[in-house]
Amino acid sequence: MRLSRYFLPVLKETPAEAQIVSHRYMLRAGMIKQASAGIYSWLPLGFKVLRKIEDIIHEEQARAGHIPIQMPTIQSADLWRESGRYDAYGQEMLRITDRHDRDMLFTPTAEELVTDIFRSYVRSYKDLPLTLYQIQWKFRDEIRPRFGVMRGREFYMKDGYNFDLTKEDALHAYNRHLVSYLRTYERMGLQAIPMRADGGPIGGDYTHEFLVLADTGESEVFYDSEITDLKFGEREIDFDNVDQCQAVLEEFTSRYARTDETHDEAVWADVPADRQRTARGIEVGQIFYFGTKYSEALNAVVQDQTGAQVPVHMGSHGIGVSRLLGAIIEASHDDKGIIWPEGVTPFHCGIVNLKQGDDEADAACEALYATLTALGLEPLYDDRNERAGGKFATMDLIGLPWRITVGPRGLKNGVVELTSRRTGESEELPPEQAVARIA
Ligand code: ATP
Ligand code: MG
Ligand code: MG
Ligand code: MG
Numbered sequence: 199m200r201l202s203r204y205f206l207p208v209l210k211e212t213p214a215e216a217q218i219v220s221h222r223y224m225l226r227a228g229m230i231k232q233a234s235a236g237i238y239s240w241l242p243l244g245f246k247v248l249r250k251i252e253d254i255i256h257e258e259q260a261r262a263g264h265i266p267i268q269m270p271t272i273q274s275a276d277l278w279r280e281s282g283r284y285d286a287y288g289q290e291m292l293r294i295t296d297r298h299d300r301d302m303l304f305t306p307t308a309e310e311l312v313t314d315i316f317r318s319y320v321r322s323y324k325d326l327p328l329t330l331y332q333i334q335w336k337f338r339d340e341i342r343p344r345f346g347v348m349r350g351r352e353f354y355m356k357d358g359y360n361f362d363l364t365k366e367d368a369l370h371a372y373n374r375h376l377v378s379y380l381r382t383y384e385r386m387g388l389q390a391i392p393m394r395a396d397g398g399p400i401g402g403d404y405t406h407e408f409l410v411l412a413d414t415g416e417s418e419v420f421y422d423s424e425i426t427d428l429k430f431g432e433r434e435i436d437f438d439n440v441d442q443c444q445a446v447l448e449e450f451t452s453r454y455a456r457t458d459e460t461h462d463e464a465v466w467a468d469v470p471a472d473r474q475r476t477a478r479g480i481e482v483g484q485i486f487y488f489g490t491k492y493s494e495a496l497n498a499v500v501q502d503q504t505g506a507q508v509p510v511h512m513g514s515h516g517i518g519v520s521r522l523l524g525a526i527i528e529a530s531h532d533d534k535g536i537i538w539p540e541g542v543t544p545f546h547c548g549i550v551n552l553k554q555g556d557d558e559a560d561a562a563c564e565a566l567y568a569t570l571t572a573l574g575l576e577p578l579y580d581d582r583n584e585r586a587g588g589k590f591a592t593m594d595l596i597g598l599p600w601r602i603t604v605g606p607r608g609l610k611n612g613v614v615e616l617t618s619r620r621t622g623e624s625e626e627l628p629p630e631q632a633v634a635r636i637a
């Protein structure tokens with residue numbers, strides 16, 4: 199992409215309404231624009247990162263054997279009356295009436311709708327296990343939308359639902375989700391720690407929230423410092439292998455890690471004092487096993503091996519897709535701007551032409567642009583007629599991992615400058631070597 203032809207409305211001033219760094223940088227880097235309280239338009243740069251995050255989620259869901267679908271944002275109240283949640287959900291639900299006076303709503307989550315799909319088609323245990331998921335806009339009329347996309351009213355969420363014959367099978371689905379989420383967040387350059395969460399009215403031990411540690415997080419968290427040494431990494435995993443998935447669950451959840459909702463001083467006291475950590479965290483996902491709560495309410499039954507009709511065991515599993523942009527920036531930035539992890543960066547590198555209009559500099563930039571593009575990489579070429587200082591400030595703000603700076607003086611010696619956004623270190627190299635370093 200050539201910056202002269204892109205739409206990157208960078209702000210010089212720090213927007214007064216933004217209280218936390220990710221919100222400030224997303225506005226300044228022209229990634230989002232507020233449309234109304236807690237509702238945002240996604241401008242090209244923000245939209246590009248959102249898509250990258252989405253792609254990673256789809257790839258990891260496919261790896262785990264989960265199947266993508268798309269359900270509508272606007273739903274009829276009828277199913278929600280059947281489950282009992284229409285009245286129970288409260289003021290976070292945006293309720294709408296259509297021209298025929300029918301009660302509709304904007305989906306805050308989709309257990310009812312997906313269970314209705316399931317019960318309409320699936321009759322036999324032979325069709326299980328089944329996990330369906332979607333990435334779709336949700337609406338929750340949050341009492342205090344704030345921090346930009348972190349707590350929006352309209353937000354983008356991955357929500358998945360498993361259907362299994364037995365509790366045991368459903369717990370394997372739970373573990374599978376835990377494993378796939380660990381992989382998903384790591385690919386985004388994030389450490390998201392599974393923490394024991396509150397089952398709420400559903401109860402039970404089977405729910406974990408994934409938290410990214412950050413001072414601006416809304417949850418207070420308590421954890422054993424050993425947990426931050428755990429990494430899923432590149433290990434091979436067979437998602438159908440019950441023992442393997444169970445072992446990962448045990449590895450990642452056996453140490454103390456809880457939010458304030460489930461924090462228990464008596465258990466906490468058993469963690470060695472020098473390993474006790476209290477911090478703040480951002481909830482970027484949650485997994486849940488809730489048994490037959492919805493299948494019983496909505497009569498989602500299958501025939502088991504004995505011919506009996508039994509309600510299926512279910513769970514639901516969410517990732518805060520749009521919130522992740524904020525979380526990633528909170529976890530990775532400096533005082534000049536964002537520092538994108540390689541996995542989600544909107545462009546792989548920036549090319550800064552120090553002297554636009556200089557034949558040699560222009561030609562060298564064009565050649566770099568063509569070579570990088572041919573390698574399947576996406577460069578962002580700042581070909582505008584602007585001061586070098588302004589170009590550098592923009593590149594630092596939008597946080598691409600690499601910058602190649604091209605100017606007549608370096609070119610006389612056959613070199614360009616390659617700068618790492620994360621370390622700030624620069625090296626003078628022939629253009630081919632700079633490309634090789636990035637690729
Ligand atoms: P929170 O505790 O932050 O209100 P939640 O527990 O109500 O979140 P879930 O129902 O678990 O949310 O939804 C799954 C994921 O969707 C959350 O883990 C979070 O990352 C994201 N999410 C929830 N509410 C919002 C919101 N208002 N804006 C952006 N992302 C959200
Ligand atoms: Mg909430
Ligand atoms: Mg929560
Ligand atoms: Mg939650």
